[in-house]
Amino acid sequence: MSRETLSFPPTSIPPLEPYLPLTSPSPSSKPHLTLTYATSLDASLTLAPGVRTTLSGPYSKSMTHYLRTRHNAILVGCTTALIDNPALNSRLGSITSLDQQPRPIILDPKGRWDFTEDSQVIRLAAEFKGKGPWVVTKRGGETKERGELLERVGGKFLFLETGEDGRFKWGDVLSVLGEQGVRSVMVEGGGEVINSLLIDPENRLVDSVIITIAPTWLGKGGVVVSPSRQQGQTSQLKLRDVSWQPHGEDVVLCGRILRS
Numbered sequence: 001m002s003r004e005t006l007s008f009p010p011t012s013i014p015p016l017e018p019y020l021p022l023t024s025p026s027p028s029s030k031p032h033l034t035l036t037y038a039t040s041l042d043a044s045l046t047l048a049p050g051v052r053t054t055l056s057g058p059y060s061k062s063m064t065h066y067l068r069t070r071h072n073a074i075l076v077g078c079t080t081a082l083i084d085n086p087a088l089n090s091r092l093g094s095i096t097s098l099d100q101q102p103r104p105i106i107l108d109p110k111g112r113w114d115f116t117e118d119s120q121v122i123r124l125a126a127e128f129k130g131k132g133p134w135v136v137t138k139r140g141g142e143t144k145e146r147g148e149l150l151e152r153v154g155g156k157f158l159f160l161e162t163g164e165d166g167r168f169k170w171g172d173v174l175s176v177l178g179e180q181g182v183r184s185v186m187v188e189g190g191g192e193v194i195n196s197l198l199i200d201p202e203n204r205l206v207d208s209v210i211i212t213i214a215p216t217w218l219g220k221g222g223v224v225v226s227p228s229r230q231q232g233q234t235s236q237l238k239l240r241d242v243s244w245q246p247h248g249e250d251v252v253l254c255g256r257i258l259r260s
């Protein structure tokens, strides 16, 4: 359980700036969505399902914590919440107020995330080191006790319907977050969240992509970013406005999705 204090050099901010949300976004537009994760050379997020694997080096890690301060919310899937017991706050030493922390959002349609007051994200919210999480679930995915625990730390359940595939539509997720005043969201993973976002038929929801690529192969059997090809799909899903920034042993790839 890390309690480190991180710093991100101001000189590293300008190359990221074009891919970050506006500081004064229009309240009527959909929230800005930045997709960001760390991957191996063979597109793995982790060595095996159920395992937390460190890929980012020190620079990329501090970049992630800087990116967290530039978004209103940080979103992960419930398997990541279950496996990693993540903190989902920013641990930059420059943070002086809770306002600078992102709101943790957990997508959990079936109420699988069995958080308690010992879960990191809950404990940090109780200590005012992070905001209380919002858990997006389907009616029935909530319990009274968990609702009360969330409320005690400033969090809550948000309710959405799922489609036949048991998933929320990403447009609905962004609408419900927008209604709550969220203007920017950083999606951190894991694999199912990222892949379901990349196959979303609307495909207009991802505003920018910031990926840390670590110089390692994790091998077969991990959680891989590789969106299912849609029926009849012949085109590639490509990035435009691409920039590559080497940092330490990692490279950070920024871009926007090319719309066909």
Ligand SMILES: NC(=O)c1ccc[n+]([C@@H]2O[C@H](COP(=O)([O-])OP(=O)(O)OC[C@H]3O[C@@H](n4cnc5c(N)ncnc54)[C@H](O)[C@@H]3O)[C@@H](O)[C@H]2O)c1
Pocket: 036, 037, 038, 039, 044, 045, 046, 048, 049, 050, 051, 052, 053, 055, 076, 077, 078, 079, 080, 081, 083, 084, 107, 108, 109, 110, 166, 167, 168, 169, 170, 188, 189, 190, 191, 192, 193, 194, 196, 197, 223
């Ligand atoms: N390297 C990285 O940057 C990184 C980032 C995050 C997570 N991870 C790793 O990824 C692994 C978990 O990935 P995963 O793919 O197993 O799970 P996940 O974290 O993507 O969570 C999957 C669950 O989230 C919910 N979900 C996902 N998309 C949804 C949608 N569109 N609508 C409704 N619910 C949705 C569902 O309940 C689903 O079962 C962990 O091992 C974690 O350590 C790595």
Ligand SMILES: Nc1nc(=O)c(N)c(NC[C@H](O)[C@H](O)[C@H](O)COP(=O)(O)O)[nH]1
Pocket: 037, 038, 052, 053, 054, 055, 056, 060, 061, 064, 076, 080, 084, 085, 086, 087, 088, 089, 188, 189, 212
């Ligand atoms: N940028 C990044 N580099 C990595 O090497 C790695 N394994 C993750 N993984 C992301 C996953 O969502 C984790 O659960 C959160 O990064 C944990 O967040 P905390 O540090 O606990 O706040 N992310």
